[in-house]
Amino acid sequence: MPITEAQLQSPLSADLQTILRCLSCGSKLNSDDSGGYVCAECKRAYPFVNGIARFVDAQHYAASFGFQWHRYQKTQLDHDEVRESEQNFIMKTALRPEELAGKLILDVGCGMGRFAEVATRWGARVVGIDLSAAAEVAAKNLADRDFVAFQADVFSLPFAPESFDVIYSVGVLHHTPDCEAAVKALGKYLKPGGILAVWLYSGYNKWYRFSDFWRRYTHKMKPETLHGILKVAVPVLYNTQQVLKKVPLVGRPAAGLVHHVFPVNRQKRPEARMLDTFDWYSPKYQSKHTYEQVFHWYEAMGMEDMRIGDFAIAVRGRKPA
Numbered sequence: 521m522p523i524t525e526a527q528l529q530s531p532l533s534a535d536l537q538t539i540l541r542c543l544s545c546g547s548k549l550n551s552d553d554s555g556g557y558v559c560a561e562c563k564r565a566y567p568f569v570n571g572i573a574r575f576v577d578a579q580h581y582a583a584s585f586g587f588q589w590h591r592y593q594k595t596q597l598d599h600d601e602v603r604e605s606e607q608n609f610i611m612k613t614a615l616r617p618e619e620l621a622g623k624l625i626l627d628v629g630c631g632m633g634r635f636a637e638v639a640t641r642w643g644a645r646v647v648g649i650d651l652s653a654a655a656e657v658a659a660k661n662l663a664d665r666d667f668v669a670f671q672a673d674v675f676s677l678p679f680a681p682e683s684f685d686v687i688y689s690v691g692v693l694h695h696t697p698d699c700e701a702a703v704k705a706l707g708k709y710l711k712p713g714g715i716l717a718v719w720l721y722s723g724y725n726k727w728y729r730f731s732d733f734w735r736r737y738t739h740k741m742k743p744e745t746l747h748g749i750l751k752v753a754v755p756v757l758y759n760t761q762q763v764l765k766k767v768p769l770v771g772r773p774a775a776g777l778v779h780h781v782f783p784v785n786r787q788k789r790p791e792a793r794m795l796d797t798f799d800w801y802s803p804k805y806q807s808k809h810t811y812e813q814v815f816h817w818y819e820a821m822g823m824e825d826m827r828i829g830d831f832a833i834a835v836r837g838r839k840p841a
């Protein structure tokens with residue numbers, strides 16, 4: 521849907537007029553009548569397709585995520601009775617509502633928008649980018665918020681340096697071909713004094729050895745095929761473990777062995793189990809990291825005031841003012 525009159529006059533659209541830049545020549549972008557953008561200098565166009573402006577020509581290696589977030593559009597979205605994503609966001613970023621209220625935020629790899637939902641609820645204006653078609657779902661889910669979604673790549677962002685007060689990226693950069701380069705790419709978009717918070721898969725606990733082994737094959741499958749297989753395999757493996765656990769003495773170790781060799785997510789809600797298991801087995805890239813590594817990257821960027829969150833590997837730091 522094209523941008524409405526109200527959105528055109530919103531503080532967020534004023535922000536966008538200031539911060540958006542052409543990927544080819546770095547000049548300012550003007551919005552066109554359809555909701556897309558065009559470069560004021562070189563005239564490169566960034567079309568508006570299916571509700572969002574596109575700064576990439578395809579989903580590239582992230583197509584499985586496009587499938588995933590279209591299939592599970594609201595599974596992890598908070599609502600009146602459930603605040604799971606908010607708790608997750610706090611544990612994985614260590615950000616507090618008062619640090620985001622009234623601020624301009626970049627959500628890198630926004631997926632279907634569950635964390636942008638939290639940040640906008642806390643009073644932030646949020647720009648979400650995602651390499652996949654997930655950005656379309658985020659735009660729909662958060663149509664009534666101070667939020668805009670773009671399909672864009674973390675390695676080639678259409679923003680001026682020093683645009684954002686806070687940048688966060690939760691569960692994303694380990695899914696790129698070069699996590700270190702992705703983290704380091706973000707520093708320049710922070711205003712002086714701004715905060716960068718990232719959450720990455722942990723390399724400390726080796727539970728993922730077997731899922732990494734299977735993923736060598738599963739990531740090559742069509743997302744529809746893999747999803748079809750997991751629709752059968754996840755309930756079978758999960759229920760087998762539950763039954764085994766009831767067998768005296770050998771039951772628990774046997775259930776542990778099944779889980780070790782064929783890991784499936786063990787959340788209570790079947791839909792959430794399916795979503796997270798698909799999320800483990802479908803991505804092409806999935807690196808694991810340590811605090812030591814990530815602190816080195818932050819130090820190399822000149823960040824200060826580094827802190828960790830409650831859920832490894834969660835690191836935040838501040839760009840010197």
Ligand SMILES: C[S@@+](CC[C@H](N)C(=O)[O-])C[C@H]1O[C@@H](n2cnc3c(N)ncnc32)[C@H](O)[C@@H]1O
Nearest residue numbers: 582585629630631650651652673674690691692
């Ligand atoms: C596991 S999902 C996490 C989504 C969201 N942050 C959340 O936690 O709900 C990872 C997301 O990263 C996106 N992604 C992967 N590589 C990317 C890149 N180079 N630039 C932007 N987004 C990327 C994927 O498309 C996917 O939506």
